[in-house]
Amino acid sequence: MTTIYLIRHAEAEGNLYRRIHGWYDALITDNGFAQIAALQRRFQDIPIDAVWSSDLYRTMTTARAVYVPKGLELHTDPGLREVHMGDWEDKPWGEVYRFDADRIALFNRSDPSWQAPNGDSLAQVGERVHAALCRIAGGYPDKTIAVFCHGTAIRQLLAMVKGVAPQDWHKMGHSENTAVTRLFYDGGRLTLDPDLELDASHLPEEIRTMARQNWWRKDRSVRDVNLWYRPLDWEKEKESVYLAARAEAWRSTHGPELAFDGEGFLRDAQEHLSRSPWGVTVAMSGDEFAGLLQLDTRRYQELNAGYIPFCYIAPSRRDQNLGVQLIGQAVSFFRPLGRDKLRLRCAPYNDRAQHFYQKYGFVKVGEEQGSRVPLDILEKYIGYDR
Template sequence: MTRVYLVRHGEAEGNLFRRAQGQYDGHITSLGEKQIALLTGRFRDVPLQAVYSSDLSRSVQTAQGILRAHPELEMKLDKRLREVHLGVWEDEPWGNIEHEGPEKLYYFNNVPEKWSVPGSESFDALATRLREVILELAAKHEGGEIALCSHGMAIRAILLDTLRREGREVNPGHGDNTSVSVLEVEGENIHAAVLNDASHVPTELSTLARQEWWKHEGSGELNNMRIEPLLLPEEKEIYTDAYADAWRFAHGNLEGFEPQPYYALACRHAQAHPRALVKVLRGEELAGVVELDTQRISGGNTGWIVLLYLTEKMRSRGLAVQLLGHAVSVYRSMGRSAIRLHVSTENKKGIAFYERNGFRQVGIDAGVSAPLLLMERPI
């Protein structure tokens, strides 16, 4: 018998930004790095013979955490351990997906064998390729113990397939980031011995503990915001009100604020790229505005963020990172390697937010009412 440890990757950008990332190659987050460090400790006393990983970077980085407990081993990559291909859903905000097709999202979360969208991989095909690679690697390491790093829906697919073959009416649910399932493989038989165990991750470092969508059988959750174009001139008032409120939040007053020059620039930005000027909605309520200057290349191959704005009602809810996710999505698709922005030295909360999310100060420039920190984040 071969013991197979099936490990979900640490928290990645798709989890944080609330975007659908199947075979889209998103990065591990700072929380994911902490989860992976705990995974290292979990595997320190497990006598592994081999460590395999999907070739997607979030899985590779997770496998590297296991290898820190076993420096004598080398990672081996296998594309069959990849996440399900999400077709037209790839890198779309979950809020948009739910708004445009709530039934499809319900199937994806609750009855995945009924789910499909244009260009996607079927759940049956996903389960088949996972079963194939698990049986092959288990036979290669017969009688040993191996770790396979993979992805949430891929792991769910093989667990459901295995449980049904065993005649067990058990719903494995959704595994947390770095959760570990244990499969016992003998010949063509797979037994699911442990399902989605994340006992090494305390609640304060759990990804699922911060989310609601998996706790009920609805299609999604209200905090998955959607992103739509902000149309000018039709929605000029939304834009100018947002910029004025952002200015007031950063500086404490509207001294020095002149709306017309900013509006004129916004019109140019919107014409330059279809995703450069967007409104962010929570349900049907305006939650924020994002503005990007896609024609400006600052500091080499860097994308410029003009405005990340949340309405006062939406602040301090952990939602702002989804706006950042939009900027990352746009500029990564354009081949940019980093993003930059200005933040007023008076905007202490803004500075703290950007630092928490991977920005560092690379300069300081003059501003209308206070100096502006120039901050940069690799993408």
């Protein structure tokens, strides 16, 4: 009999930025690395003979918690990948709620008729992961292996193992990041250890991902805010939306005494929009304006960095932890351009903004020269090779 520890990956960008990541190759977050450290402590005294993971970055990185300290090789199998989200890949959850409401409703209730547009169905991912796990386990008779996989993939696998009928898939629990399930493989059949299913007891509450989210709770009276994005309508919104936001941000940061150069900001915005319709991006929560994100493809290009001249959350939305979703939108804009860093500027006395950027991985790399106000240059690494 083979013993299998089936483990979900640590918190990744999709979990943090509220984006749809199936086969999209997302990075682990800083909080995710804290979860990996906790997982490593959990497995330090558990004998493991082999380690497998899907071939995606977030599972392979999480697997370091086991294979590195035990001196083992990491094996990968694409059959262990997450559900393929097809045309939804790397879209914000808020966008599919907005523009594909019927299909996302099917997904949310685990309806067996659901299928991602040009992607997997729930049955397909369950069957694929079941076949891969049986194939892998068959190569390790009487051994113990650790296998790193993904949330929906694990959920659908467990539905198969437990014999849950498709009409009851919605009753299956959701997996916390790095949660551990123990299975046994014998005679070509997988069985579940009922004493160890989706267990995340190694994680303190403060680093649990799902503790900060509400989408999985039965009580849906408190809902997560998932943003969607559209380009700024320059003719209709350059003053009422863009310039108004710029003025509010300037005065709240620098005070009313320092003159606001509205014309200069408008020139910069128009230049960025001339290069991309997303040069000034409007963040929306349902029908309501939630913020702005300005993106410059030229500045710092020689450093392989994407530049964010303006990252703004509307005052009414500033206590909802939405700014990180804007960072996620910037990552998704610049990463396909080959940029491995984000850069922005922040006044050293803007304590709230400084704290926010530090929390999400930005570090000071310099100071702006020749500006009207003191500005720190902050940078966040978004590449794959660290």
